[in-house]
Amino acid sequence: HLYNNLYAGDKLIRLSPKNDYEVIALKHMCQQFKVDLWQPSSVSYITEGTIVDVHITRNSSQALLAYLQHTSLQYKVLISNLQNLIEKQIGVQSLRNRR
């Protein structure tokens, strides 16, 4: 596996805070769970209506999704397993190299 299968079970989720309460809850989540923000490029840019794409690791996803339920933050899973997409993105490449 590429990257030693580091991203197996990691997810990309999308949120868009609708009010100040959700903005605060989302910023708190980003800091508490040390998530990898794909967009925007910094927590400081998160405001009402911002599209926020968050890469969450397999280990933290259970606690993080529980936090989202607890705070009623709506979210959508964009990519359910990052490792699979990485393998698809350049897996062919490494196959080619091996050939």
Added chain:
Amino acid sequence: AVLGYNYEAYHSLEEIQSWMYYMNKTHSDLISMFSIGKSYEGRPLYVLKLGKRIRPYKRAVWIDCGIHAREWIGPAFCQWFVKEAVDTYHSDPGMRRILNRLYFYVMPVFNVDGYHFSWTKDRFWRKTRSKNSRFHCYGADANRNWKVNWCDEGASLHPCDDTYCGLYPESEPEVKAAANFLRKRKKQIKAYLSFHAYAQLLLYPYSYKYAAIPNFECVESAAYNAIVALQSAYGVRYNYGPASSILYVSSGSSMDWAYKNGIPYAYAFELRDTGHFGFLLPESLIKPTCVETMLAVKNITMHILKKC
């Protein structure tokens, strides 16, 4: 040899550098290759100079890709651009006119250390790989390290943040090298184009403040025509406008620096997509993304050749 190089695939830094050597060797009438310096980890910072050597002085366009390591579609586009230029120089009158009238300085991978790291260790790494001795975190955001409103709103002073502005302006060797190169050629370079992903946007200054640039009409009309040309390929819609209002306020960006340094047309492209795949844009989408972006870049370049 890089015969049969696959432009519809992502390539490691080593493969891209081999490709650059190959293009330099096999198209010496249109391409020359040089290094503008060394990265933090000591890798060369290669630039390809593209254009017909017809007359001593020609205006130029600067194109950089890969300022942010994980945005792989950027370097893929820079390679596509060079390929298209040499492949269509004889067959496309528009491209021939552009390459006869202008030079292009193309930097396929700006953040070479970060790009290599994203291939070997962390696929989603963004920053450079410099090390601040007092902190355990690596890297600075190479698009927050330029000497324009440095480390003001939209950048972070904390070395562990993704938008860390660096120890001081141009502290990152890669930024310093590019800024020095651009400073020396500020009279020659008429456009600065920087390729990022993802969001499908065509941005122009300012990033660091909400204000209209003095030549707004010319820059805005060129941007509008560029996204119309882009959309004509596959119907993909890009939004466009000043970065501060279309995206967010950020300080120390290369685009703002280029504009303040006297380059009248400065743009940042946020290529495909809008988030379905994000940084993991599949190889099957490299071609359509690059084909449509070529139309936008040629449109901007033609605009520069005319008087606005």
